[in-house]
Amino acid sequence: MANQKPTACVIGAGIGGIAAALRLAAKGYHVSVFEKSDAPGGKMSQHTSKGYRFDMGPSLLTLPHLLDDLFELFGKKREDYLNLQSLPVTCNYFFSDGSNLRAWSNFADFRKELEDKGFNTVAVEQYLEKQAFxxxxxxxxxxFNTIHKLSSLISEAGRKSLKALHRLDVLLTMHRRNKKSFGNSNLVQLFDRYATYNGSNPYKAPATLNMIAHLEHNTGAYLPQGGMYEIVLALLKLAKEAEIQFLYNTEVTGLVTKGREVTGVRTNDYIYPASIVISNVDVTLFYRDILPREHRFKKLMRRERSSSALIFYWGMKLNTSLDVHNIFFSKDYKAEFDGLFKTKTLANDLTVYVYISSKVNPADAPTGSENWFVMVNAPENIGQNWDFETDKARHIILEKLNEALNLNIDSYIETETIVTPLDIEHRTGSVNGSLYGHSSNSPLAAFMRHPNFSRQYKNLYFTGGSVHPGGGIPLCLASAKIVDSLTQ
Ligand SMILES: Cc1cc2nc3c(=O)[nH]c(=O)nc-3n(C[C@H](O)[C@H](O)[C@H](O)COP(=O)(O)OP(=O)(O)OC[C@H]3O[C@@H](n4cnc5c(N)ncnc54)[C@H](O)[C@@H]3O)c2cc1C
Structure with a gap:
């Protein structure tokens, strides 16, 4: 039938899959999203227990205009679906020497805080200006572009960026650059931390990635009213209005192909015809389970994966003066990253992240209580004894928080849920439980991520954190934007 809509099948309802589905629906495709689990969101999920609500995955949103774009595709306003709160303090830092620093999102306030605490404000200001540039x-x-096609490499933006490569600090590591920029070990640790935003190691990752700090410090940190999962719910509402069909508990087990085209996706029960297929599944898993290609799978498996996380979700019957985002640094950051990437074990001292959404969303915890998401970076799952590692981490975390806050934390825990890298692997299909696909621990990592398109099949595309441009919500949204630009 000449006027029938073309059909798009999206495999996986992670943020990248949902965004790609919306973009194709806006283009006139009839879109179906296949999701193995019983709910959308993938790594971005939530959990409730005894009156507490917890975001299970991401806790911080940057570059919210990428979400706005999705609503604008349909002539809608994001504010009518999702309220974003800009956080005045992006993070509250506690250093191992007992000192403390609040990173204010307004630079004048941050400058004053830095001055009050005796830091070199000029060095920080110049550094952030450089990252913005x-x-x-x-x-x-x-x-926001595929870098895997000659046409984009020779485009004006491509030529401009490639010409600027020598100004991007590709050959220094993040840590070396930060040490040169600040000297002060607390500031170095603070800015080294941004390597973890894509699961990498600041002692190996190129200093180019220091740009990540620009997003949080110069463009702001956001939290939706109602918590991070509201992002998924808002996009889902938009998707339903766009008549996108979601099939839950529906695992895609294979593709149907004809020559250089994919003609459908296969589940255990049916074959669904498709004019175009977009995979939002971890790309390594895709080449093992959905389009088995042993050579490609093995090649992807050989590449170093990003770190994972060990998370304790604690319903806490207490009120603290902590902020939404809080970091309690370890004494020896290098040992922590050696543990994450070399020995694949947890170090004996750990940097602890505490996220408390109830600070701005009071409904997330009963009155007089707080919902603590307590996370330490963990190595990818290679079969470690996670019961042992969890006990060890819990002990270290309690000791560190008790000392820093002068409390007996254990006695306030009303409810506890624990998620290990193995759980992340099982729940989201992320190979070895890594949060951001492959690590970015080499100068060429940005070029080595899987493209957003298939070289073998002309109507097969890829979104999500395991492909270009990388992990984290903004980059997953960017991957969907790139797929949009590659499709008709
Ligand atoms: C603990 C934690 C903290 C994080 N913190 C942050 C943060 O603060 N800020 C930030 O920006 N990012 C953060 N991230 C990273 C961010 O969550 C991810 O980069 C992003 O959500 C990944 O989205 P995705 O599009 O790759 O899809 P995923 O979330 O990986 O989802 C893929 C989906 O595909 C489904 N699937 C797999 N196989 C099949 C199949 N065969 N058939 C059908 N469906 C299938 C899975 O069930 C899953 O739902 C965090 C992640 C975690 C886990």
Whole structure:
């Protein structure tokens, strides 16, 4: 039938899959999203227990305009679906020497805080200006564009970015650059931390990635009213209005192909015809289970994966003066990253992240209580004894928090749920439970991520954190934007 809509099948309802589905629906496709589990969101999920609500995965949103774009595709306003709160304090830092620093999102306030605490404000200001300059110079090409086609390499944005490569600090590591920029070990640790935003190691990852700090410090940190999962719910509402069909508890087990085209997706029960297929599944798993290609799978498995996380969700019957985001640094950051990437074990001292959404969303915890998401970076799952590692981490975390806050934390825990890298692997299909696909621990990592398209099949595309441009909500949204630009 000449006027029948073309059909798009999206495999996986992670943020990248939902965004791609919306973009194709806006283009006129009839879209079906196949999701193995019983709910949308993938790594972005939530959990409730005894009156507490917890975001299970992401806790911090940057670049919210990428969400706005999705609503605008349908002539809608994001504010009518999702309220975003800009956080005045992006993070409250506690250093191992007992000192403390609040990173205010307003730079004048941050400058004052830095001054009050005796830090070199000029060095921080110049550093953040430099990161902003680098981001603005290169983001269009490296983040919002495929870098895997000759046409984009020779485009104006491509030529401009490639010409600027020597200004991107590709050959220094994040840590080396931060040490040169600040000298002060607390500031170095603070800015080294941004390597973990894509699961990498600041002692190995190129200093180019120091740009990540620009997003949080210069463009702001956001939290939706109602918590991070509201992002998924808002997009889902938009998707339903766009008549996108979601099939839950429906695992895609294979593709149907004809020559250089994919003609459908296969589940245990049916074959669904498709004019176009987009995979939002971890790309390594895709080549093992959905389009088995042993050579490609093995090649992807050989590459170093990003770190994972060990998370304790604690319903806490207490009120603290903590902020939404809080970091309690370890004494020896290097040992922590050696544990994450070399020995694949937890170090004996750990940096602890505490996220309390009830600070701005009081409904997330009963009155007089707080919902603590307590996370430490963990190595990818390679079969470690997670019961042992969890006990060890819990002990270290309690000791550290008790000392820093002068409390007996254990006695306030009303409810506890624990998620290990193995759980993340099982729940989201992320190979070895890594949060961000492959690590970015080499200067060429940005070029080595899987493209957003298939070279073998002309109507097969890829979104999500395991492909270009990388992990984290903004980059997953960027991957969907790139797929949009590659499809008709
Ligand atoms: C603890 C934690 C903290 C994080 N913190 C942050 C943060 O603060 N900020 C940030 O920006 N990012 C953060 N991230 C990373 C962010 O969550 C991810 O990068 C992003 O959500 C990944 O989305 P995705 O599109 O790759 O899909 P995923 O979330 O990986 O979802 C893929 C989906 O595909 C489904 N699937 C797999 N196989 C099949 C199949 N065969 N058939 C059908 N469906 C299938 C899975 O069930 C899953 O739902 C965090 C992640 C975690 C786990």
């Amino acid at each position: 680098r981001y603005n110079l290169t983001a269009d090409f490296f983040l």
